[in-house]
Amino acid sequence: MTELDHRLDRLLEGRKEKNRFRSLKEYDITSNSGLVDFSSNDYLSLTSSSSLRRNYLGKLASTPSIFGSTGSRLLSGCTPSHSSLEKRFEKFFNSPSALLFNSGWDANVSFFATVPQPNDWVIYDELVHASVHSGLRASRTAVERRLAFNHNDPKHLEKLLKRMQNTASSSNDSSTIFVALESLYSMDGDFSPLPALLDVLEKYVPRKRLCVILDEAHSTGVYGDKGRGITHALGEEGGFDEGDTRRRGKGRVDVRLMTFGKAVGCSGAVLLCSPTVRSFLINFARPLIFSTALPHSTITALECVWDTLQSEEGDQRRQSLMSVARYVHTLLDDLLSRTPPGILHLPPDPMIPFLTSPNLAPKPGSPILGLLTPNPHALSAFLLDKGFIVRPVVPPTVPPGAERVRICLRAGMDKRVIEELVAALAEWVDIKLAEDRSVRAKL
Ligand SMILES: Cc1ncc(COP(=O)(O)O)c(C=O)c1O
Structure with a gap:
């Protein structure tokens, strides 16, 4: 190792200690990998459009x-x-x-x-x-x-x-x-x-x-x-x-x-x-x-x-994305209403009513969900184990205390996949609640 490598290595160690170390992770998201991609920004699923x-x-x-x-x-x-x-x-x-x-x-x-x-x-x-x-x-x-x-x-x-x-x-x-x-x-x-x-x-x-x-x-x-x-x-x-x-x-x-x-x-x-x-x-x-x-x-x-x-296919894809977004929000709202915010919560989103225009859907859904959690790496690993690619986002990308997993939706997702993801999140919440109960019991 050169002197430069030593110095850089010490800086990288500092990142690791702060839980901020980044590395490249390669995922196979082809349909036969068994993994479902909830991390890409391909909101309209255009990268896989055959037409x-x-x-x-x-x-x-x-x-x-x-x-x-x-x-x-x-x-x-x-x-x-x-x-x-x-x-x-x-x-x-x-x-x-x-x-x-x-x-x-x-x-x-x-x-x-x-x-x-x-x-x-x-x-x-x-x-x-x-x-x-x-x-x-x-x-x-x-x-x-x-x-x-x-x-x-x-x-x-x-x-x-x-x-x-x-x-x-x-x-x-x-x-x-x-x-x-x-x-x-x-x-x-x-x-x-x-x-x-x-x-x-x-x-x-x-x-x-x-x-x-x-x-x-x-x-x-x-x-x-x-x-x-x-x-x-x-x-x-x-x-x-x-x-x-x-x-x-x-x-x-x-x-x-x-x-x-x-x-x-x-x-x-x-x-x-x-x-x-x-x-x-x-x-x-x-x-x-x-x-x-x-x-x-x-x-x-x-x-x-x-x-x-500009075609009908474009309109259909936008509509599909909005219905996927609305469905996820409905399922998540239900889960989060019974989850302590310290385990999992969404940032407040009071702004949608500001956006009213005949050119926008009555309640435009967002394809991005930033699910705040103090354990983004562990939750991401848990979801990957279940077949869902959901990436953690940690400081400095977001402010300290705003650690999260970022869930991205795509027009081509079907309801079943969304229900499975929310079921996996519910399982995680149950595990965390059980851990909290056992810590409290020991006090
Ligand atoms: C809000 C915003 N602006 C700009 C960019 C940069 O765009 P690009 O990926 O084309 O470099 C990004 C990418 O993540 C973004 O999220």
Whole structure:
């Protein structure tokens, strides 16, 4: 072992002592493995759609280039197929412009590292994704001008804005206030009370000083008409110039991130923004400038996925996912109502009623359940033993005390599998209750 290995090893030991050690675990999730996958973000089960597979293989056969894009977007990687997909997204999502990225991570890092300027402010929900934080670390915005508000709490956001209003430096300057939100949070599986947050922002910040960025990583393809997302469903698409005839609705979300690694079943992302922000990113975003653009095979796959999302099959898959989500919630609500929260509980989810739109199901179900437990590793191992892949999530991914197992639902799941999972959870609860009773008996 080199000296470096020794030092790194000591740091890894520290992680192990804190129960935070990460390692790669390989699971066989093919149908004959006997394991049921409750951990992937393949919410619409598109990765196993036979019609999508047929469409993709057929298109690949007639596509002139299927391999690498051979360069960054600024060099040889700006092909007609890349531009044409961006045009499709502009139209589909009703955005003034669209810019492809190799991942949602790259898009968030690019935006937050480059767009906010030294005197601007960045306000973010305390649970926004790590990529926003990584972008901000590279940003020139002063550290004291980056402020977190309590998760999904419009009242706390209001308090923060009032405090900012009272400081001369924020009320007198012409700086921009960036606000980073997610539509559906990846760890708690809860929706943002978006209209309430936007109303608060409208009350305290002049429109021309505001830039709201909504990360729709977990809602892309799933919610709204044909999967256009939460912003579109609420008529909040922004980023248009005053005179732009495509502008509709209130348009209070200026920038949207739609990612392709989750319900879309591929990889990559598109940032929906104004043409000026797009041009700024092309000029300054290092992950875009210095990295090879998405390969042709992915561009073709994305065209095929969007054919599916816009078809009847897409509608059916979204409906199936919502009914799976509602069924799980019904069974779990029953189990959790008789389970002490110290053993297992769900974070509160009072926000769904905020999201009302004719373009959304009356009670949109979430495909993510963050089941809080002090023993996530043990519960995950217990469930794996029963044939369910459910992954533990521990700090620093979530705050200390918010350890959990994360259960992800998919459109293709049948009722029997869900009942079996909830039965296994009930068995775990019974074991823990029996352990508690025996500890108490010994006292
Ligand atoms: C909310 C959110 N934003 C961004 C990302 C990054 O997206 P990608 O996986 O495409 O890099 C993720 C991925 O986990 C996410 O959950």
